Amino acid sequence: MSAAPTTGRVRQATAGGAILISGSVLVVIAVAALLGPSLSSHDYFSVNLAERLESPTLDNGRFFGTDDLGRDLFVRTMSGTRVTLLVAIVASFVSLVLGVAYGAAAGYAGGKVDAFMMRIVDALYALPFIFLVILLMVAFERNFLLIFVAIGAINWLDMARIVRGQTLALKEREFVAAARLIGVPPVVVVFRHIVPNLLGVVVVYVTLTIPQAILVESFLSFLGLGIQEPRTSLGALVNGGVSQMERAPFALLIPATLLAVILMSFNFLGDGLRDALDPRLKAR
Amino acid sequence: MSLLDVKGLTISYAGASEPAVDRLDLSIDAGDSLGLVGESGSGKTQTALAIMGLLAAQARVEGQVLFDGVTLSGRTQVFLNRFRARRLAMVFQDPQQALNPYLTIGDQLKRVLLEHRVVDANAARSRALELLRRVRLPDAARQYRSYPHQLSGGMRQRAMIALALCCEPELLIADEPTTALDVTVQAQVLSLLKDLRAQTGIALLLITHDLGVVAENCERILVMRRGRLLEEGSTRSVFRTPRHRRTRQMLAAAVRLDHAPPEKPPDTSGPILEVDRLNIRFRDAPAGLKRRLRRGVVRNFSFSLAPCETLGIVGESGCGKTSLARSIVGLIAADSGSVSLCGERLADSVSDRSLADRRRLQMVFQDPVASLSPAMRVGSIIAEPVALHEPHLGRRERRDRVASAMSRAGLDRALLERYPHELSGGQAQRVAISRALVLQPKVLICDEAVAALDGTVRRAILDLLATEQRRSGLSLVFITHDLAVVRQISHRVLVMYMGEIAELADNETLFARPRHPYTRALLNAVPQADPERVPEIVPIKGEVTGERPPGCPFHPRCAYAVARCRDEMPLQRRVDGVEVACHRAEELDLRSGALHK
Numbered sequence: 001m002s003a004a005p006t007t008g009r010v011r012q013a014t015a016g017g018a019i020l021i022s023g024s025v026l027v028v029i030a031v032a033a034l035l036g037p038s039l040s041s042h043d044y045f046s047v048n049l050a051e052r053l054e055s056p057t058l059d060n061g062r063f064f065g066t067d068d069l070g071r072d073l074f075v076r077t078m079s080g081t082r083v084t085l086l087v088a089i090v091a092s093f094v095s096l097v098l099g100v101a102y103g104a105a106a107g108y109a110g111g112k113v114d115a116f117m118m119r120i121v122d123a124l125y126a127l128p129f130i131f132l133v134i135l136l137m138v139a140f141e142r143n144f145l146l147i148f149v150a151i152g153a154i155n156w157l158d159m160a161r162i163v164r165g166q167t168l169a170l171k172e173r174e175f176v177a178a179a180r181l182i183g184v185p186p187v188v189v190v191f192r193h194i195v196p197n198l199l200g201v202v203v204v205y206v207t208l209t210i211p212q213a214i215l216v217e218s219f220l221s222f223l224g225l226g227i228q229e230p231r232t233s234l235g236a237l238v239n240g241g242v243s244q245m246e247r248a249p250f251a252l253l254i255p256a257t258l259l260a261v262i263l264m265s266f267n268f269l270g271d272g273l274r275d276a277l278d279p280r281l282k283a284r
Numbered sequence: 285m286s287l288l289d290v291k292g293l294t295i296s297y298a299g300a301s302e303p304a305v306d307r308l309d310l311s312i313d314a315g316d317s318l319g320l321v322g323e324s325g326s327g328k329t330q331t332a333l334a335i336m337g338l339l340a341a342q343a344r345v346e347g348q349v350l351f352d353g354v355t356l357s358g359r360t361q362v363f364l365n366r367f368r369a370r371r372l373a374m375v376f377q378d379p380q381q382a383l384n385p386y387l388t389i390g391d392q393l394k395r396v397l398l399e400h401r402v403v404d405a406n407a408a409r410s411r412a413l414e415l416l417r418r419v420r421l422p423d424a425a426r427q428y429r430s431y432p433h434q435l436s437g438g439m440r441q442r443a444m445i446a447l448a449l450c451c452e453p454e455l456l457i458a459d460e461p462t463t464a465l466d467v468t469v470q471a472q473v474l475s476l477l478k479d480l481r482a483q484t485g486i487a488l489l490l491i492t493h494d495l496g497v498v499a500e501n502c503e504r505i506l507v508m509r510r511g512r513l514l515e516e517g518s519t520r521s522v523f524r525t526p527r528h529r530r531t532r533q534m535l536a537a538a539v540r541l542d543h544a545p546p547e548k549p550p551d552t553s554g555p556i557l558e559v560d561r562l563n564i565r566f567r568d569a570p571a572g573l574k575r576r577l578r579r580g581v582v583r584n585f586s587f588s589l590a591p592c593e594t595l596g597i598v599g600e601s602g603c604g605k606t607s608l609a610r611s612i613v614g615l616i617a618a619d620s621g622s623v624s625l626c627g628e629r630l631a632d633s634v635s636d637r638s639l640a641d642r643r644r645l646q647m648v649f650q651d652p653v654a655s656l657s658p659a660m661r662v663g664s665i666i667a668e669p670v671a672l673h674e675p676h677l678g679r680r681e682r683r684d685r686v687a688s689a690m691s692r693a694g695l696d697r698a699l700l701e702r703y704p705h706e707l708s709g710g711q712a713q714r715v716a717i718s719r720a721l722v723l724q725p726k727v728l729i730c731d732e733a734v735a736a737l738d739g740t741v742r743r744a745i746l747d748l749l750a751t752e753q754r755r756s757g758l759s760l761v762f763i764t765h766d767l768a769v770v771r772q773i774s775h776r777v778l779v780m781y782m783g784e785i786a787e788l789a790d791n792e793t794l795f796a797r798p799r800h801p802y803t804r805a806l807l808n809a810v811p812q813a814d815p816e817r818v819p820e821i822v823p824i825k826g827e828v829t830g831e832r833p834p835g836c837p838f839h840p841r842c843a844y845a846v847a848r849c850r851d852e853m854p855l856q857r858r859v860d861g862v863e864v865a866c867h868r869a870e871e872l873d874l875r876s877g878a879l880h881k
Contacts, residue, residue: 174655177615178719180634182669183642192668196659 018272022265029262030085036078044075045230053248064254068244076232077255083233084214084262087148091213092206094152099159100202104190106160107167118164121157129154130219137225147226151216155209162205166198200274207270211263234259286311287487288335288455292347295330295339295511304330306511307347314454317481317488319498319519322508323534323738324709328491331508332457335489336374337364352454369400373448377460379440383432389416389443390428396450415446420476422826436827437601438469442476449480459491466600466765468824468841471809474501493738495538496811499523507531519815537739538813543772545791546594546750554627555588556759557612557645557727562586562621564607564783580832581607582783585621589727592753594760596774596791598767598806602828604783605763606650609731612761613647625727643673646720650732652712656704662715663700666690669723685722692755693718694748710741714748721752729761734769746773767810771795779803782828782837785856788863797875799864801842804874836867844872 037044042062048070056065056073064073106117133150140146170176171194179193218235220226227233232240234255241252289311296303305327312318322328333339335349337356349356351371356364376382384392393412394405402408416424419442432440441461448456458477462470478501481488490502498505498519505522507514507530515528526532564582581604589595599605610616612623614634623630625645631637649655656665666686670677677685687697693714704712713733720728730749734742750773752758762774770777770791777794779787779802787800798804805824826841833840839849848867856865866872 174649174651175657177610178647178649178655178716179657179668180615181613181642181645181647182719182723183639183672184668186635193657193660197657199659 016272016276018268019276022268022272025261025265026269029081029258029265033078033081033085037075037082040072040075040078042072042075044071044079044232047071053244053251055248056250056254065248065250067240067251068248071230073237073251073254077234077237077258080232080234080237080255081258081262083227083231084217084235084259087151087217087233088210088213088266090148091151091155091217092209094149095155095159095209096202096206098152098156100163100195102156103160103163103165104167104195104198107164108171108186108190108194110168110171114164114168118161121160125157130216133220134223134225137220147217147220151213154216155212159202159205159209162201163198166201167194170194170197200277203273203277204270207266207273210266214259214263234262287314287316287352288312288489289350290331290335290347291350293331293334293349294344294346295327295334296344297342298344302511304343304511305334308508308511308513310506310513310516312455312487312489315481315485315487316504317490317502319502319505320489320491320508321493321495321498321505321534322514323493323740325510326508327511328493328508329459330511332374332459332489332491335457336368336372337361338374366400369396370451371453372455372457373451373453375441375444375448375456375458375461377463379437379444379464380432382444383440383447385432388429388431389435389446392443393428393447393450396447400451412446415449416443418449418480419443419446420472421446436469437465438473438827441465441473445473445476445480449484449486452484453486455487455489457489457491460493461490462497463492463494466827467767467809468600468805469827470497470811471824474811477501494811495523495535495739495813499813499815499817500811507534523813523815533740535813537743540812540814541768541771541795541807541810543768545771545795546773546775549590549592549594549775554590556591556626557589557761558586558624559588559612560586560622560624562608562611562623563619564604564611564616565619566607580619580783582611582618585783585785587778587785587788589759589761591726591759592757593776594753594762594774596770596777597761597763597780598765598770598777599780600765600828603780605780606731608780609647609729609761609763613645613729639673643723644726645729646723646725646727647729647731648713648716648720648733650735652709652716652733652736653704653707655716656707656712658704660704661700662695662702662704662707665704665715666719666722669719673723689718689722692752693721694744708741709737710745713737713745717745717748717752721756721758724756725758727759727761729763731763732765733762735764735766742769749773767806779806782832784837784865785863786838786865789861793862799859799862799869799872799874800838800866801844801868801872801874802838805841805843836865844868 051066051070052068054062054066056063062072062074064077067073067076102117106114136146136150176189176193179189184192214235217226217233218238221233221236222239227236237255238252238259241255244251291309293305293308294303295305308331310318320328320331330339334345337359339345345357347357354367356367390409390412393415394408397408397411398405402411413424413428416427421427421439421442427435427439427443435443462473465473474497477488480486490498492498502519504517505519506516507522509530515522515526515531522531523535526535562582562585563580565580585608587595597605597608607616611618614630614632614637617632625641630641634642663686666689667682670682670685690697695711695714695718699707699711707715734745737745746769749760753760762770764770774791777789777791778785779800781802786802787794787798789799794803795807798807809824824841824843835851836845836849836854839845842849846868852867854865854867856863859869
């Protein structure tokens with residue numbers, strides 16, 4: 001019964017710490033990615049065959065060294081981070097908006113509408129999405145926007161299922177019944193009474209979506225369908241680094257470490273946000 | 285020397301400002317019975333767990349627990365397991381959770397017996413069967429092979445008691461053993477405990493929030509509040525001359541059926557709410573393609589409600605009272621029948637009702653915290669209906685409405701910014717009530733609205749509703765399993781059994797002269813906070829079963845059943861101004877001498 005007065009507070013405290021640390025790490029990385037390239041004297045596309053695979057040094061601004069074409073890795077890493085973060089955020093946003101709206105609508109409507117809407121999701125699940133994305137990429141111009149949308153379109157299905165399940169449970173609760181009795185229209189019930197109460201789950205799932213989106217993006221880039229040279233992303237840089245692993249380990253280690261730090265920060269941020277968003281844990 | 289001695293027991297948790305139990309002393313002699321009472325959060329259960337050595341690891345325990353001269357505090361698990369298994373036993377509130385769902389009742393008994401008492405599997409089996417018979421489990425041989433979920437609540441609690449008696453303990457700790465049970469079943473389980481004590485001389489530590497249960501079952505009583513001992517003594521003397529102010533308050537709020545009924549409402553023309561031949565049936569989940577229709581949950585149910593009137597609806601769990609309430613407000617669809625408000629027929633589903641209709645008919649739910657959205661603050665919860673029904677109001681006026689609704693419900697303005705989980709049960713129910721009343725409805729349906737609350741808080745909420753009724757002419761339908769609540773607030777009482785009306789009468793008439801044997805059995809079964817009262821022998825047997833029997837639905841449990849009751853369903857009719865559905869309503873005299881003295 002009263003065995004839990006401590007755990008709540010402990011979770012609250014660690015949640016605050018996790019948000020603070022992982023959030024500031026992400027902010028630092030984002031700021032560096034935005035400003036870094038313009039502060040450096042180099043650019044991300046100039047090939048300089050005389051300076052191939054140089055080790056990182058503080059002289060002449062080659063902080064991360066150069067790649068096998070002599071391009072400055074610091075600037076490339078920073079602009080790659082920019083692309084990766086953008087892909088992650090836009091893709092997750094697409095899946096968040098689509099998935100939550102669709103799942104909550106299906107769950108709240110229930111019955112036949114729900115069954116029909118979820119069979120559509122099942123049908124979409126059955127499609128080999130990667131191939132669909134590849135087809136899209138081949139058929140249309142390879143543009144940024146398309147990658148974002150394609151990756152978001154993969155992820156919203158899971159989100160819709162999770163949100164629908166939560167909604168089915170929540171709509172049986174008495175506060176939803178009370179809202180209906182007062183006369184709150186269905187759409188408002190969903191967005192004012194149901195969605196805020198499943199945010200905790202959604203946030204956690206979004207933080208799982210972000211790494212997934214990043215990985216899909218680097219996979220597409222590896223196949224030559226994602227970000228096109230000379231532009232780059234962290235995934236593309238890691239793939240490039242793999243081929244130079246023996247001669248220039250830094251070309252793999254630096255973007256890989258950065259990628260890992262970004263993924264971990266998102267995970268911690270998600271955990272922290274879940275605890276912070278749970279009103280039951282909010283301190284008095 | 286006493287059997288159990290607890291000295292200076294203090295239980296505290298890191299981070300909590302006050303200890304859960306603070307320097308508590310208690311002792312029980314062999315064969316004695318001690319009632320430990322207090323409201324929720326007073327440390328009763330913590331005390332019991334500390335005696336058993338079952339507290340969570342984070343708990344800091346100080347003080348001494350001596351059992352028959354042997355220190356139990358600070359012992360190893362191995363020692364405790366052996367010692368307490370043989371000499372102490374515990375029965376928990378929820379037998380569903382205390383029994384292992386994967387083992388049959390027989391296996392669970394056998395395991396304990398083989399572990400501690402007997403070596404031979406056959407002997408264990410016959411001993412287990414004997415125990416099941418001793419706790420008066422009907423058809424013991426069959427229940428021996430049953431899994432816990434196949435048993436009813438009362439049968440599960442009996443099985444739990446059998447499990448506790450396996451090793452012939454000297455002390456039985458029963459933590460709210462009947463709280464989850466219906467009154468008639470509660471009476472059966474309590475009389476079983478009493479008989480077992482008379483037979484075996486086992487000592488009993490009975491933990492409960494219900495002063496009535498203590499009054500009828502314990503020689504001594506110990507009252508706790510916020511972890512501290514308030515008062516201790518023989519049950520009679522504490523009930524007669526309570527020394528502590530808080531004890532007096534608790535006693536004043538306790539269950540008694542001899543409250544004066546509320547005054548009659550002024551006679552006004554025409555009913556405000558009419559329920560006409562309502563039928564509700566639940567369908568089983570689709571099994572294959574065929575959907576099986578289940579038997580009716582509510583059958584041919586008709587009643588009406590006058591303005592300013594309170595109708596109490598009583599019945600045991602599963603009698604369909606919650607389905608009835610939800611169907612009236614339109615949350616579940618009725619199969620046939622109609623609900624009319626102010627003479628106009630309402631749409632079946634709440635989604636099809638107009639805002640004006642919804643405004644006139646509001647509901648308060650059982651679990652106050654669950655009926656408030658966890659993500660909304662108190663202020664916006666109460667403001668939501670105002671914004672919806674009176675969108676023309678400015679922000680300022682809306683805030684004034686909320687503030688006046690809150691002050692009428694006895695809520696402090698400081699709570700405006702709180703989230704529901706930060707409220708106590710009583711505060712949360714006040715918020716739910718002000719959300720309903722801020723719309724100034726004509727009819728308010730309360731479904732077990734005080735069941736989750738402690739005695740004094742319950743009293744305050746009932747008073748609040750009565751005040752609102754006098755102020756605004758509200759009509760109330762008050763659904764509950766608790767006869768004392770009904771006695772206190774309703775003008776008329778409707779007794780419901782298996783989805784049908786058993787009896788419908790004035791408050792005074794129903795309690796003075798019940799016409800239906802079921803009403804009589806309910807009245808008898810309520811434990812009253814009066815140790816002087818001699819409880820009558822309960823003439824009701826068994827429990828509500830899932831299938832509705834042919835004839836009168838009550839006849840298998842009825843002490844007055846005759847052949848006709850088995851074959852012919854009694855129709856509801858008027859006998860001396862009382863609506864009753866019993867073949868023998870005219871001839872039986874069910875008056876009770878013990879109810880009023």
